[in-house]
Amino acid sequence: MPHNAPNKRLTAKDYPIAENRPEEVTGSRGKPLASLTMEAVLSGEVSMEDLRITPRALEQQAQISKSVGRSTLAGNFERAAEMTRLSQEEIMAIYELLRPGRAASNDSLLDVAQRLRDEQDAPLLADFIEEAARFYEKRGLFRKRY
Amino acid sequence: MRNGYDANRWARANDWDDRALRLDKFAADDPENGFSAFNGAADPKPGLKISSGKVSTMDGVAAEDFDLIDAFIATYHIDPEIAGEAMAIPSEQLARMLVDMNVPRVELTRLARGLTPAKLAETVAQLNAMEIAFAYSKMRARQTPGNQAHVTNAKDDPLQLAADAAFAVALGFDEIETTMRVARNSWSNALACCVGSVVGRAGTLFQCSSEEAEELEIGMAGFTSYAETVSVYGTESAFIDGDDTPWSKAWLAAAYASRGIKMRCTSGAAAELLMGFHESKSLLYLEARCLCLQRGMGSQGTQNGGIDGAPLAASMPGGVREIMAENLIAVWLDLECASGNDARHSESDMRVAAKVLPYLIGGSDLICSGFGSILKYDNSFNPSSFNGEELEEFLVLQRDFEADGGLTSVEDARALDLRRRAIDALSHVLKDLGLAEATEVMKRSVAVASGSNETDTFATRDVGLISNKISADGVTVLDVIRSLHRGGFRAEAENLLFLVKLRVSGDYLQTSAVVRDGCVISAINDPNDYSGPGTGYRLSEARRKELAAIRDVLDRDEVLRAEAASEMGEAKAIRYQTMGTADLGTERKEIVVGVSPGFGSKIFRTLASHRLSAVLRALQAGIERGGGTLRLVRFWHTADTSFLGLSAARLSGSGLGIGLQSKGTAVIHQKDRLPHNNLELFSNAPITTLEHYENMGFNATVYSRGKLPEPVVVPTNGEALGARFHARVALIYAIETAMTQDDATAETLQIMFLGDN
Structure with missing residues (x-):
């Protein structure tokens, strides 16, 4: 199970979480929603980190999506939950590598996948990239485009 | 051009050539070359085989031959648990289920998870346009309809962006989208719209359409709250030419979610054709692939329905029906649908209005995925179906059909207040954060300007500098909140x-989420439950009143106020004196002019704005020119033109009378005729001139001598006089009919003209 696994799986009844389960919601440094006040912003206590969504919130949104039959949307939230652990630069570098012709061979994608799995606790993203590598190879995407 | 009998062209064709419609170009069906809305030369037959839980063949293609799109759809979209059941249902039956109000939406969205692109396309293709519109209304995800605006300008002027964003927010748009004329101005545009969008109320989502990496960075800085630039295509070659793959786009979709930013994909008919890679497949089949791909990626929604390809799609037979059909597939796949009605598909206003109507009356998550809230030339995405110019038409269409298009009229004074507030707020932030200083001249010119051609503001180069500095200084939304607060813009802060806190819970990442009255509503807590009349989205009485409250609405008091304003002028021009009961005339030369109850006492001008005194002068002049005399009689038993005319004729010594209503409608009548079988009728009061009234008086005298005059013809230029005048006509007429009394006797009026006019 991922970090901070919630005790109870949320469903559509808990939605919107910010209204119905506010105690569940915190920013990425653990500040609860209720503490993100104007006073706290003005005093400098609130940083952009505190306004970042957490993997837990994304997993909860995934649970809610599943409860109404939207499993693919849930899949995206689950990948996103892992992606919260990646820096902006890493996200964009991997995005770039996934574009056609950027990777010269399978290897660079497989290296990324291994790093995601081993160092970033991101097994879903690792699977996703390995799968892309398989299809890219099959469709000849590792050719230079510019 | 020859005008003779042997001419080779009917002149009407020249008239048609001059219509805006003829600027549109139309293309013939050519399925081999990608020009087919529904029947591509290479469209596959639906089919699906699953072996050991995996797709082995889909729509005629074996797994080993899958291209990237097939592979992604087979892996992520097709649910093997449902596919067997869903694919076994004949498409005719699925089509009927779509339009059957007794089949719940959720049952259809469940089945869609097991349907291939070709099956989805084959099914919706069987519906006619009416059925597609109905099915769309039933299948769309969120119950409450919404709308999205473009906020851009030709100068990338931040002051104007802020002002226009505030106005768009006041109109009720749930989302606003900007883009730039010059790419490097992105940060400036983002800051400006961000500030403008929080003036007046909280919760309008905002996006800045720019290059992928930068768009995400702007989102990370907190300026934007959603993105819809994740485009997908229906052929592998087009996808790769777009410099992406299904996996790279899915990566981006997760990236936005990981930063708490709402995201939808974009696809639309004819994009592949425009990009040169159509594979001889129909618009609809390729779109079905795009949409299955988007559901597979886990996008909550799509901007779909032609989009930039709409003009090309609409050039083909059935192209507009195809656009509706692809939108139906989107909502059947349970995606939020920002339903196009964006890039203007025609130069003909009629084609534009006709295309939007099904979405307006049936509702859509976002009816336009870019309603131009600014003027056409300021729309940096290209003109939309509706723009600043046509805004009021949209508001009136809402009112006509009692259909919620998501917008509400904004009074002039309030619009200007909001614009000034937004300009002041942004000017403060620009100065406070050391980005730029807006002068009073700039602020004033932008506040009142309809578009950027009228503004005296930042040069585009200055905007680039502002934009660079925002990016270089690492300004975030928290800096902007603090700055607004410092400047006294506390409500805006x-x-x-409120808006940036939305991203912490991620509630607005769910399907079809927007913010209304400070709460996130989406397909989860506001699901479309349509199951027949009385269900689904219905206007509340309060909302109905909002839609009704457009500008310049007439009522009885308004009409009476306008008349009262004319009363004084008439008091100086004419005096009426009652001479008692009107008797049968004995004078052979007299023409009786019979007027209605409120003539000259409640109503003082005709619909053509002639003073009633001037009309009487003209009639008198005409009658006297013909050797007759005018006797004025007021009738109290009727206000109807024909009966006024006949009653006048029957009192007239000559047997000829003229009926004249206060609003100027007149008739020449003869005492022995049936009420509605008059001699001459002047029904078009708004275009009846004093000269016509003069001739009318003259003709009455000719008839009285038993001769046949040249009838007075009031030429029209085809004005929609009913539209222009009937509301006022009905109100005036009601005032007059209310004054009538059964069996009341007529009275003769003596008139005295005062002054020269």
């Missing part, structure tokens, strides 16, 4: 904080 609170509204902006």
Whole structure:
């Protein structure tokens, strides 16, 4: 199970979480929603980190999506939950590598996948990239485009 | 051009050539070359085989031959648990289920998870346009309809962006989208719209359409709250030419979610054709692939329905029906649908209005995925179906059909207040954060300007400098909130904080989420439950009143106020004196002019704005020119033109009378005729001139001598006089009919003209 696994799986009844389960919601440094006040912003206590969504919130949104039959949307939230652990630069570098012709061979994608799995606790993203590598190879995407 | 009998062209064709419609170009069906809305030369037959839980063949293609799109759809979209059941249902039956109000939406969205692109396309293709519109209305995800605006300008002027964003928010748009004329101005545009969008109320989502990496960075800085630039295509070659793959786009989709930013994909008919890679497949089949791909990626929604390809799609037979059909597939796949009605598909206003109507009456998550809230030339995405110019038409269409298009009229004074507030707020932030200083001249010119051609503001180069500095200084939304607060723009600071806090819970990442009255509503807590009349989205009485409250609405008091304003002028021009009961005339030369109860006492001008005194002068002049005399009689038993005319004729010594209503409608009558079988009728009061009234008086005298005059013809230029005048006509007429009394006797009026006019 991922970090901070919630005790109870949320469903559509808990939605919107910010209204119905506010105690569940915190920013990425653990500040609860209720503490993100104007006073706290003005005093400098609130940083952009505190306004970042957490993997837990994304997993909860995934649970809610599943409860109404939207499993693919849930899949995206689950990948996103892992992606919260990646820096902006890493996200964009991997995005770039996934574009056609950027990777010269399978290897660079497989290296990324291994790093995601081993160092970033991101097994879903690792699977996703390995799968892309398989299809890219099959469709000849590792050719230079510019 | 020959005008003779042997001419080779009917002149009407020249008239048609001059219509805006003829600027549109139309293309013939050519399925081999990608020009087919529904029947591509290479469209596959639906089919699906699953072996050991995996797709082995889909729509005629074996797994080993899958291209990237097939592979992604087979892996992520097709649910093997449902596919067997769903694919076994004949498409005719699925089509009927779509339009059957007794089949719940959720049952259809469940089945869609097991349907291939070709099956989805084959099914919706069987519906006619009416059925597609109905099915769309039943299948769309969120119950409450919404709308999205473009906020851009030709100068990338931040002051104007802020002002226009505030106005768009006041109109009720749930989302606003900007883009730039010059790419490097992105940060400036983002800051400006961000500030403008929090003036007046909180919760309008905002996006800045720019290059992928930068768009995500702007989102990370907190200026934007959603993105819809994740485009997908229906052929592998087009996808790769777009410099992406299904996996790279899915990566981006997760990236936005990981930063708490709402995201939808974009696809639309004819994009592949425009990009040169159509594979001889129909618009609809390729779109079905795009949409299955988007559901597979886990996008909550799509901007779909032609989009940039709409003009090309609409050039083909059935192209507009195809656009509707692809939108139906989107909502059947349970995606939020920002339903196009964006890039203007025609130069003909009629084609534009006709295309939007099904979405307006049936509702859509976002009816336009870019309603131009600014003027056409300021729309940096290209003109939309509706723009600043046509805004009021949209508001009136809402009112006509009692259909919620998501917008509400904004009074002039309030619009200007909001614009000034937004300009002041942004000017403060620009100065406070050391970005730029807006002069009073700039602020004043932008506040009142309809578009950027009228503004005296930042040069585009200055905007580039502002934009660079925002990016270089690492300004975030928290800096902006603090700055707004420092400047006394506390409501705006609170509204902006509310917006960025949305990303912490991620509630607005769910399907079809928007913010209304400070709460996130989406397909989860506001699901479309349509199951027949009385269900689904219905206007509340309060909302109905909002839609009704457009500008310049007439009522009885308004008509009476306008008349009262004319009363004084008439008091100086004419005096009426009652001479008692009107008797049968004995004078052979007299023409009786019979007027209605409120003539000259409640109503003082005709619909053509002639003073009633002037009309009487003209009639008198005409009658006297013909050797007759005028006797004025007021009738109390009727206000109807024909009966006024006949009653006048029957009192007239000559047997000829003229009926004249206060609003100027007149008739020449003869005492022995049936009420509605008059001699001459002047029904078009708004275009009846004093000269016509003069000739009318003259003709009455000719008839009285038993001769046949040249009838007076009031030429029209085809004006929609009913539209222009009937509301006022009905109100005036009601005032007059209310004054009538059964069996009341007529009275003769003596008139005295005062002054020269």
